[in-house]
Amino acid sequence: MLTLSNRLTIPASELEFQAIRASGPGGQNVNKVSTAIQLIFDYRRSPTLPDHYKEGLDRLSHPNITPGGKILIKAQQFRSQEMNRQDALDRLQALLKKAAFRPKTRHATKPTKASVRRRLDGKSRQSQRKQMRRSPPKE
Numbered sequence: 001m002l003t004l005s006n007r008l009t010i011p012a013s014e015l016e017f018q019a020i021r022a023s024g025p026g027g028q029n030v031n032k033v034s035t036a037i038q039l040i041f042d043y044r045r046s047p048t049l050p051d052h053y054k055e056g057l058d059r060l061s062h063p064n065i066t067p068g069g070k071i072l073i074k075a076q077q078f079r080s081q082e083m084n085r086q087d088a089l090d091r092l093q094a095l096l097k098k099a100a101f102r103p104k105t106r107h108a109t110k111p112t113k114a115s116v117r118r119r120l121d122g123k124s125r126q127s128q129r130k131q132m133r134r135s136p137p138k139e
Contacts, residue, residue: 008048
């Protein structure tokens with residue numbers, strides 16, 4: 001079970017774990033034991049995941065998201081299968097939280113009268129300063 005917030009948890013039945021052999025160095029342990037974990041989560045078919053999470057995942061361009069609507073996470077950092085399973089769940093949780101983030105909409109506001117007056121006063125002072133630098137007109 002994966003807990004995203006107080007009101008949202010994804011049941012373990014929607015998460016598919018596969019134990020696979022890890023790649024890279026590690027001696028004979030790598031050749032004998034399947035310690036790496038591949039987590040597969042089909043978010044488009046998930047009945048518990050809200051729609052705004054699904055839309056956020058569709059908007060994200062992330063290497064772990066397939067065009068078919070699945071999230072594939074391969075965890076092989078640790079030597080134990082249980083730690084790799086927890087690492088995969090943590091990475092899935094971070095990805096789902098990133099997809100759920102919605103930036104605040106910007107509301108246009110008018111500048112205050114005082115700020116407009118300060119801006120125009122600054123412009124006129126700069127204009128006078130530039131006029132004073134000019135050479136006097138020739139007769």
